[in-house]
Each structure stands twice: as structure tokens, then as C-alpha cells.
Amino acid sequence: MIRRSRAQTYIASYLRRVQQTLTMLRMRVLLGQINPVVGDIEGNTRRALEVIEEGRRGGAGLVLLPELCVIGYPPKDLVLRKDFVRRNVEAVQRIAEACRGITAVVGFVQPVEGGSGTGIHNAAAVCGDGRILQTYAKFLLPTYDVFDESRYFTPGREVRLATVPAQGGGNGRSTVGAGICVGLTICEDLWNDEQFGGRPFYGRDPVEQTVRAGAQVLINISASPFVVGKHLQREALFSRQVREHGVPLLYCAQIGGNDDLLFDGVSLAFNARGELIARARPFEEDLLFVDLGSAAPGRIEAYPGEAESLWRAVVLGTRDYVRKCGFRQAVVGLSGGIDSAVVAAIAVDALGAENVHGVAMPSRFSSRHSVEDAEALARGLGVDFRVIRIHEAHAALEASLAESFAGRAADVAEENLQARIRGNLLMALSNKFGWLLLTTGNKSELGVGYCTLYGDMCGGFAPISDVPKTLVYRMARWRNAQSARPAIPERTLTKPPSAELRENQTDQDSLPPYETLDAILERYVEEDQSADEIVAAGFDRPTVERVIRLIAASEHKRNQAALGIKVTSRAFGTGRRMPIAAKLT
Numbered sequence: 184m185i186r187r188s189r190a191q192t193y194i195a196s197y198l199r200r201v202q203q204t205l206t207m208l209r210m211r212v213l214l215g216q217i218n219p220v221v222g223d224i225e226g227n228t229r230r231a232l233e234v235i236e237e238g239r240r241g242g243a244g245l246v247l248l249p250e251l252c253v254i255g256y257p258p259k260d261l262v263l264r265k266d267f268v269r270r271n272v273e274a275v276q277r278i279a280e281a282c283r284g285i286t287a288v289v290g291f292v293q294p295v296e297g298g299s300g301t302g303i304h305n306a307a308a309v310c311g312d313g314r315i316l317q318t319y320a321k322f323l324l325p326t327y328d329v330f331d332e333s334r335y336f337t338p339g340r341e342v343r344l345a346t347v348p349a350q351g352g353g354n355g356r357s358t359v360g361a362g363i364c365v366g367l368t369i370c371e372d373l374w375n376d377e378q379f380g381g382r383p384f385y386g387r388d389p390v391e392q393t394v395r396a397g398a399q400v401l402i403n404i405s406a407s408p409f410v411v412g413k414h415l416q417r418e419a420l421f422s423r424q425v426r427e428h429g430v431p432l433l434y435c436a437q438i439g440g441n442d443d444l445l446f447d448g449v450s451l452a453f454n455a456r457g458e459l460i461a462r463a464r465p466f467e468e469d470l471l472f473v474d475l476g477s478a479a480p481g482r483i484e485a486y487p488g489e490a491e492s493l494w495r496a497v498v499l500g501t502r503d504y505v506r507k508c509g510f511r512q513a514v515v516g517l518s519g520g521i522d523s524a525v526v527a528a529i530a531v532d533a534l535g536a537e538n539v540h541g542v543a544m545p546s547r548f549s550s551r552h553s554v555e556d557a558e559a560l561a562r563g564l565g566v567d568f569r570v571i572r573i574h575e576a577h578a579a580l581e582a583s584l585a586e587s588f589a590g591r592a593a594d595v596a597e598e599n600l601q602a603r604i605r606g607n608l609l610m611a612l613s614n615k616f617g618w619l620l621l622t623t624g625n626k627s628e629l630g631v632g633y634c635t636l637y638g639d640m641c642g643g644f645a646p647i648s649d650v651p652k653t654l655v656y657r658m659a660r661w662r663n664a665q666s667a668r669p670a671i672p673e674r675t676l677t678k679p680p681s682a683e684l685r686e687n688q689t690d691q692d693s694l695p696p697y698e699t700l701d702a703i704l705e706r707y708v709e710e711d712q713s714a715d716e717i718v719a720a721g722f723d724r725p726t727v728e729r730v731i732r733l734i735a736a737s738e739h740k741r742n743q744a745a746l747g748i749k750v751t752s753r754a755f756g757t758g759r760r761m762p763i764a765a766k767l768t
Contacts, residue, residue: 208363208399208431209349209476213238213246214450214461216469218439220507221255224267228253228274231289232281234470239285241472245347247435247450249404250290250370251305253278256406256437257444258292262303262335268292279310286311286347288435290369290404293318300337307367307404309345319343319367322389323375328758329408329444329749332371342389342396343367366398366430370405373424373434394428400475401430406437409447409496410752414486418451418459426457431475438468440503443749443756445496452481459483466495490661493654493750494529497646500748502533504644505619512538514618516609516639517560517568519543519553520680522623522647524560524671525659529646530621536565540618543570544605546577556672563670573604580604602638610641619643622745627652627697629744629755630704631730632737640744648747649754651701652680695726703730709753738763 215234219227231248238246250256253271261267275291286309293306304320320339324332346362372389390401401424407417425432431454438448452461452473461481463469473481487495505513513534515527530539541564543557554570561568580600588596613620622642624634626649634640647655659676663669680697694700703722706712707730714731718724741755742763753759 210245210347210363210400210474211241211243212433212452212473212475213241213243214433214435214452214463214469214471214473215246215248216436216438216448216450216463216471217249217252218468218503219249219252219255219437221258221441222261222267224254224270224274227255228277231278231287235278235281235285235287237470238287241470243472244286244349245365246285246287247402247404247433248287248289249435249437250307250406251292252289252404252437253291255441256290256446257329257441259335262292268294268303275308275310275315279308279315280313282310283313286316286345288367288402288404290406293320295337301335303336304339305332305336305369306339307369307402309367311347317343317345317367319369321369321372322387323371323385325371328753330371342392344393344396344398364397364399366393366396366401368393368401368403370403370407373401373403373405373421373432390424390428394430398430401425401428401432403432403434405434406446409445409750411489411493411750414447414449414465417449421451422453422457422459424457425453425455429455431455433473433475436463438466438499440500440748441507442504443746443754445500445748445750447492447496449486462486465492466499490654490657493650494532494658494661496750497529497650497748498532501529501621501644501646504746504748505534508619508643510617510619512540512616512618513621514540514542514609514612514616515621516605516623517541517543517557518623519550519556519560519675521655521659521671521675522625522628522652523557524675525655525662526621526623526646527560527564527566528659528662528670531564531566539564539566540612540616541566541568542609542612543568544573544608545570546573546601548601552674552678556675559672560670560675563668563672571608573601573608576604577601599635599638602635606635606638606641613643621646622648624648624744625650625652625655626751626755627694627700627704629741630708630737631694631700631733632740633694634740634744636740636743640740642745645745645747648744649750649756651704651751652697653701695730699726700730703727704734707731707734708755708759709751735765738765 217230235246253274271292278289289308291308293304295302307319308315309317322339324336324338326333344364344366347365349363368389375385375388434451436448436450437446439446447465449465450463450471454460461473462483463471464484465486513530517523527541541561543554545554609620620642622645625647628634629648659671663671706717714727717727738761
């Protein structure tokens, strides 16, 4: 008798699974890509019930909803409140009671039986027959970049499968057949692969364990933050996982902005060969029906290029932050420069022109074209525009400080008075009218501290704080290309950038060219390269060392900066926790 090795047994099992899923599994699924509000248990539950009803009307036997959708992701310290956890459990029970003749998988916070560890799981509930049929606790809890899940959750230890009725027909015509065994996973569980980061992050593989346990279909509910280009890595990783294990994958993702995180959605479905058969729309809610087992692919939406995806990301993040925080309108200081022009256009696309107010605040150092370009921008965007001159206020403050400053030459202290006057005026308008002040600093400026505390850094939200200057220009040109009458003046795109705080000032008086600065920032901040590594890549050592010194010296500024949207692999903020009082060599 010839005994087969464990590998041979697994290969045989794999081939059987592929053949089975290609010929037997029939199921209509609705991927409910929704935008939850963190903490709004009642509103999120209502939205979940609406999606389940849409699935029922569309003939789906299974509805998937995103990770922690009952409470919104990331909930942070809200989950430390027992009453909050209790209400979220009650909400899942309400959802389960509504699931009759249909099955739904819903993300929620599950109390740990026995109260071990943190006392709660990041979990999924399988709801059907008017009750909770099964629950699964997330195995892999990320603790890198913006993630801190081990602070809140206890990891799951058990593979959980659920049986969902198979269907024939499709397109709204379903007949219940034999059950399909689905394997449950949550977000990070699917990312444990050497293709991600070059090495496995964890000592266990939930996908392999789930397939070995008998899953015929993999389900993954997710809240996966947006990073430029991440969608390509995500699809390649998921396809590889499916090809390796030979079972289809249904991936349902959250969309929307919550604080500094932006979720682009893009829910997906792959057949057992790892071929993409459905993709939901990016950057908006979408209900995507997938006929698993059908020979024909489903709806596959295109994913936009870099400039457009950045634009749509910051527009969505700005809209959600403003509205979820209870504001309706925003104010932007308009300098005539590229950054304020882009932020104003983002605000218009996010909130509507009628809800955006632009303010020019020229000083004696402002060029004539700065006010002209600000006015042209406001006219092109159709926003409210006003001019508040700061000459007198600046002169009054200089006079007040004359005695204290006696004997010292004018320098950056006098220059920054202008920025702080503007910050005061914009905050006064914000207070008086209830407008949220949007700051206009980009990642390049914030990186090296080319910004003024309590001046141009004033505000409640910073839409482009993680967008390097070179990308700001690309976004502006993309936005202009979408209209026959571009809103951002051509002169704004071509003139040398300047803070206009002294005569004939340009940014390059103080900084390297932005192409050089952005490349060094990317290597040092996002890739954690040393000065020697950056110099070895062809950069001038004095410039590299100066930029690194400026980054270190500006940590205290960034620690007080307005919240912004993370769009790169490493943003200043939650995902980059650097000491302020430190000596870096």
C-alpha cells in the first residue's frame, strides 16, 4: 500500500475544492459596502437593516456587511465603555431577528466569555433564521502604522464555519438547495502573507486553517484604510491567496472617512482560480450583487489613477469629517497660491460651493496677483469671497513689540505676525458663523516646519496635510482637466510658490526644490531610510542632513497640527509616533 504524504493529500484536496467550486457552488451574494458613523449604533443598525432588505429584494441568499459596522471603525476607546458594548450586542440581535429567509454577516464587538484578556473580540456574527447562528473572533490584530487593535481586543483562537443555503437561478430568481460551508475571516486575517512586507507578520495563517477545516467559500469583512496604490497590492495578494487554496473569496469593505483614516471600499469577489469576478465602486457606498458560480463575471468597476484617487480620497475624507462632526460649512484662507486653491476646490467638491467661504487677507508684502488669483479662483468655484486687509493690524502689533524688539533686526518673528493675524481672523469668522476652518498646509511644508504655529496652522481639519507639494500640483491639474472652464488659475499653477511674508520671497529661498525635498521626505519618513542610504541613492549630503534636521526640529509643530487625512504609507500623525524631546544623530 502506497501512503500519500501530507503535501500530496493537501494537493488532492485542493484540486477537489477547485473542481467543486467551479461546478457546484451557486449563491447570490450582496456585498454591502457602506459608510458607518463611529459611535452611531442606531444609525448604523438602521443602515444595515436597509441593506439586508435590498439583498432580499435582489434575490440574495447572503448579505455581507463590513468589519465592526455596527459601531464604525476605528472605535478607539469607545469600546472600553461597557454600556457601548452592550448596546452594540443588542443591535446585532435586532439585525438577527430581521434575518428570516436570508443570511447576513455583520461586524460587531463581542464580549469574551469568561472575561479573559481585554474582555472583547473584534467579531463577525452570522445572522439567519431570526437568530445569531455563529460568531467568529478576528485572529490577527494589527499593531503597526495606524493600528492598535491589541490595545482593545482579545484575538480569536477558533476557526468558525457556517452553512449558508445554496441557490439556483440568480438575478432575483433563487431556489434553495444544499448548504454551502463558508469560512469566516476579518480584514487582517487575509493579509498574513510573505507578499505583504516581505515576511509573515504572524505565527499563524487563519486562511489556511479555515480552508483545512472545510470552508468552500472564504468570507472577509474589512475596514482597510486607503493608501495610494494599495488597491493593486490588495488585489494581487487576495488573488494569490485564492489560487493557493482553491476556494472563492468574497471581500466586503467599509468606505468613508473617520478622523484621519479614509476607507476607499472596493469590495471584491474572486472565483476559485483567483480571477476577479466583481469589484465595487471606489470612494462611495455601493451595493454589489455577486452570482457566485456563474460563468459570467459580475460588475467590475474601474479604479482611478493616482491623481484622481487622491482627489476623491481627500474629498470624501473632508466631506465625512465636516458632516460627521456636525458642521455644514467651511472657510478657507485664499492666498492666491496652489495649496489654498486646491483646498478650496476640495471643499467645493465635498460640501457644495454654497457652503464654502474664501477669505483673502493681503498684507503690505502681498503681490497684486495674489489677490487677483484668489478672486479668480473664488469666481471660478462659485464661492463666497471677501477681502480683509491686515496692514493696520500688522503695523499695530509691530508698534506694540517695538520696545521689546529694540536693537534686534527684523526677522522671522515679524514675518510670522502676519500669518498669526490671518489665523486669528479666520478663527474669528469660524467662531462667529460656525464655519469649520480648513488649513492649507501640505506634507512637504509640515515635514520641515515651513509653517507657523497659531498662524497658517490654525484650523480644524487639514485636507492635504499628507499630500506632498509635487502631488498637490498634479491634483490641481487633474481637477482643472475635468472642466471646460478650469477653476484654478493658470498663474497659480506656474508662478513660484511664496508665503509672501517679506519682499520678493519664494519658498526656494528657504527650502530645496520641491522635487528634491519630496523625494528625501519619502525615503526618510515613509521608507525609514538613513541619511547614508539617501545619499547613496544620489542625493547631496548637506541637503539630506539639513532636511533631516528640519524634520526632527519640527516634531513639536506637527504634534499641535490640525487633523488631516492619511493617504500615503506613512503620514505625520497616528501612524508615526516620534519623540519630541529627543536628540537624533
